[in-house]
Amino acid sequence: MCLCICVITVLTFSTLYCRIVPETCRQDLGVTQVHRHLTKGQACGIELILTFILIFTIFATIDPNRKELGSKPLAIGLTISMCHLVGYRYTSSSLNPARSLGPAFVTNRWNSHW
Numbered sequence: 217m218c219l220c221i222c223v224i225t226v227l228t229f230s231t232l233y234c235r236i237v238p239e240t241c242r243q244d245l246g247v248t249q250v251h252r253h254l255t256k257g258q259a260c261g262i263e264l265i266l267t268f269i270l271i272f273t274i275f276a277t278i279d280p281n282r283k284e285l286g287s288k289p290l291a292i293g294l295t296i297s298m299c300h301l302v303g304y305r306y307t308s309s310s311l312n313p314a315r316s317l318g319p320a321f322v323t324n325r326w327n328s329h330w
Contacts (some may be wrong), residue, residue: 221314229318246319248328251306259307260330266299267311 229246237245250259273295277288296311303309307328310316320329 222317225314225318226321227318230322233319233322244323244325246308246315247323247325248308248310248316248320250328254306256328256330259328262303262306263310266303266309270295270299270311 233245250256254262270292274292276282277291299311300309303311316329320326
C-alpha cells in the first residue's frame with residue numbers, strides 16, 4: 217500500500233510538473249527546503265509539530281464519540297491552511313512525506329528530504 221502511494225505521488229507530480237507548469241515557474245516547485253537559519257533537526261521538529269497538529273485535528277473530528285460541533289471538512293481544511301501558513305517559510309511545509317517524495321524524485325533534489 218505504501219509503495220503504491222509513493223509511486224502514485226511520483227507519477228502525479230511528474231505529470232503536473234512536466235505538462236502543466238511552465239518551465240519559467242518550475243525551479244524548486246514543491247521541494248522541501250530548509251530555511252537557511254535553521255538546522256535540519258529544527259526543521260524536522262517543525263514538520264513533526266505541524267503534522268501532529270494536523271493528525272490530531274483529523275482524529276478529533278472523526279471521533280464517533282464526539283458531539284457534532286460543526287463542519288469536519290472545514291476544521292481539517294482550516295488546520296491544513298494554518299499549518300501551511302506557519303510552516304511554509306521554514307520548511308516548505310510538507311506535512312506528509314509522500315507529498316515530498318514526488319517533487320524530490322522529479323527534480324532530483326534530495327538535500328532536505330529526510
